[in-house]
Amino acid sequence: MIRIGLLLMLLMSMALSSGCGVYNAYKSHNAPDLLPIPPELAGVDPEKEKARMDDLARQLETALAAGKSVVISPIFTKDAYHQGFRGEDGLDVLWENPNQAGGSYSLTWLRATQIRVDGRDYLVSVEEPGRYSLKVVNYQARDANLDGMKRADKPVASRGLGVTYLSSGSYKGHEWTQEWQDxxxxxxxxxxxxxxxxxxxxxxxxxxxxxxxxxxxxxAGYHTTVKEVAKPAVDVATVLDRDFAAFDLSAGEVVMIDGVFAKPPNNWFVDDACVESSVAGILQCELRGFTMQRLRPSMDAFRQGLSEPALSPNRRARQLNLTSRNYSVPSETLAKLLSSATYRQVRFSAKPGEVDEAWGQTYYLNLD
Known part of the structure; x- marks a missing residue:
């Protein structure tokens, strides 16, 4: 079972990640509350973007020379949407590598760098060699609370699948109002x-x-204004006790793995199967079912996107639109390094389920 100190770290890390939700655990409308990003804000200076990508290439080269591994993984398309959640809401996935000092959890996707190649977004991170197994998934369910949630009348423990931890949190939302302005x-x-x-x-x-x-x-008159306000949420950390998926890394290699992320709500438990944990303010619930999505990368499309010509002098006079499908990595050094990646299939112990065009192949575990 997960240590209390680590549990606190996981719950704190959820405040830094995107919001998600849990099935049948609390009152929630699962309502997105996002301000649109104006198209002009998606552009970046080409020279600055090239310098940033060149710097990333140097960091990766240094890590590989030191015996680390570089991991690339596809992430959801921007149109992935389910019950009020966006695809990017399911990206806070933690993989455990027992070979690391103290058997710590690798916060792989929480601290990864995001790049775009041929219209597809990828995460790139440096990891220690070894075997990685999917262990923890964090969420923040927006517009949710634990009010009125039933409690079990006896201790709750994992029956071999895992445990979900719930705690009250908040997120920065926005409210539109009509205010008089001079x-x-x-x-x-x-x-x-x-x-x-x-x-x-x-x-x-x-x-x-x-x-x-x-x-x-x-x-002068009443005008629509938007204010940033704190709104209620429920922070969720699901810790698995059963193997779900795993992959291996060797020193000095660049690999592309399957993307494995949540399609919320992706865990199942009943309201009266939760009790107060040993940490104040945190509920512990017995996990009954759990699902994740598998995104298979296309190595051909990835390498083709990286082979696009670097920025010409004429293109450097215009801003790069990072959201454009035609955006290509402007650093020849980084493109060459990433294009050397080999495909490393993630091994699934979980059972395959349905396929969703936007969210990928479903895999699941449940109490048999």
Whole structure:
């Protein structure tokens, strides 16, 4: 069973990751609350992006020379959507490598670098050689709470599948309101203007006037405004006691593995199978079922995307759109390093289920 100190670390790490949810565990509307990103904010300076990618290439080369491994994995498409959750909400997956000092958990995807190749997003990270097994998945269920949740009248423990831990949390949401706002205006610099006053004889008597035109940027009145507010959430950490999936890494190699991420809600337990854990404010629930999604990479598409020409002098005069399907890695050094990756299939002990076009192949475990 997971140590208490590690449990606290896992729950704290969820505050840094995207939000998700759990089935039948608490009151939740699973409502997304995101501000759209203007297209112009997705662009980056080409020279700065090239410098960033060149720096990443140097970091990876240094790590490989030191006997580390470089791991690449595909992640969900932007249109993956399920019960109010986005594909990127299921990316906080932790793999355990017993060969690491103290048998610690590798926070692989929580600290990985994201790149885009041929319209597909990938995570790239440096890891220690060894065998990695899927151990923990973290979520934050938004607009949810533990109010009224039933408690078990006897201790709850894993019956061989695992345990889910729940705690109250919060996330930064946004609210749109109508608020009165004063007029925003200014007067242009005064200018001297000459006017003519006609006389009875048809003559003109000139006179000068200093005039300034008023410009209004915003009329006074009620306007729609958005405020950042703290909203309730439930932090969730599911810890498996049974093998789900695993892969192996050797020193100095660059590998592409299957993506393995959650399609929330992806764990099942009943409300009255939870008790207060030994850590105050954290509920411990017996896990009845658990699913994850497998995303199979296309090595041909990956290498083809990396083989696209580097930035030409003409293209460097324009911003790069990181969200564009035509975006390609602008660093020849990084493209060469990543294109040397070999495919490393993740071994699944879990059972295969249905296939979702946006979310990938489902694998599941349950109490038989």
């Amino acid at each position: 007029e925003i205006s200014w007067n242009d610099r005064p200018r001297l203007k000459t006017y003519c006053t006609p006389t009875m004889g048809g003559h003109c008597i000139p006179h000068n006037v200093m005039e300034s035109r008023k410009r209004v940027m915003r009329e």
